Amino acid sequence: MAVQISPSILSADFARLADEAAAVENTADWLHVDVMDNHFVPNLTLGLPVVASLLRATSLPLDCHLMIEDPDRWAPQYAEAGAGSVTFHVEAAQAPIRTARAIRAAGARAGMALKPATPVEPYEDMLPELDMLLVMTVEPGFGGQSFLDVTVPKIRRARDLIRRHGLQLWLQVDGGVSEETIERCAEAGADVFVAGSAVYGADDPAKAVQALRERAERATARAPWACGH
Ligand SMILES: O=C(CO)[C@@H](O)[C@H](O)COP(=O)(O)O
Numbered sequence: 001m002a003v004q005i006s007p008s009i010l011s012a013d014f015a016r017l018a019d020e021a022a023a024v025e026n027t028a029d030w031l032h033v034d035v036m037d038n039h040f041v042p043n044l045t046l047g048l049p050v051v052a053s054l055l056r057a058t059s060l061p062l063d064c065h066l067m068i069e070d071p072d073r074w075a076p077q078y079a080e081a082g083a084g085s086v087t088f089h090v091e092a093a094q095a096p097i098r099t100a101r102a103i104r105a106a107g108a109r110a111g112m113a114l115k116p117a118t119p120v121e122p123y124e125d126m127l128p129e130l131d132m133l134l135v136m137t138v139e140p141g142f143g144g145q146s147f148l149d150v151t152v153p154k155i156r157r158a159r160d161l162i163r164r165h166g167l168q169l170w171l172q173v174d175g176g177v178s179e180e181t182i183e184r185c186a187e188a189g190a191d192v193f194v195a196g197s198a199v200y201g202a203d204d205p206a207k208a209v210q211a212l213r214e215r216a217e218r219a220t221a222r223a224p225w226a227c228g229h
């Protein structure tokens, strides 16, 4: 199971998004796009028109993280627009299974996100409906926050559930992921790593992606759960 790095453009210069995407095009796997509506989270970013423009501006697949109310209505539209992956928050969804199926039907990977205090166990039965589970490692809403260590046991429990069910879904972490914290996440079982300030706050974003990948790969190789994968 390969490590994947998804730089978050929340920490990029919004006036130069095409250039900022190009800066990581050769080293990143995805471009993480944080959609915030100022209702689900106390911050406002961008929506479908910017996603449509970004799709034309980069060859990287877009990993859209929807921090919005009513994702049941909006998430399939991001998939129809051409996002490679669309992740909605379960706390905001009225019908998470229907929404995950609608994302897949529109041709994208379906992701479901959990805020730091939302447990994974109640959603065990719906994991087969998903292509990715996102464990938030900060409270959603802002870049540049400190990694919440309290979320690491949940990453471990999520990996354990995925393994026990024999599922292939990816396990993403998002928030405060840096060269200092990425190994903790990888050892606990994460395989897709979002990083905003650690990439776009660096002098060389492309090199920052490589450095994160190397650390995650080293930690994955020594992770106990990796045996048999
Ligand atoms: O979804 C979010 C924040 O809510 C993230 O994707 C942030 O953009 C990550 O930024 P860093 O914590 O890596 O600076």
Ligand SMILES: [Co+2]
Pocket (backbone or CB within 6 Å): 008, 032, 033, 034, 065, 174, 194
């Ligand atoms: Co995000």
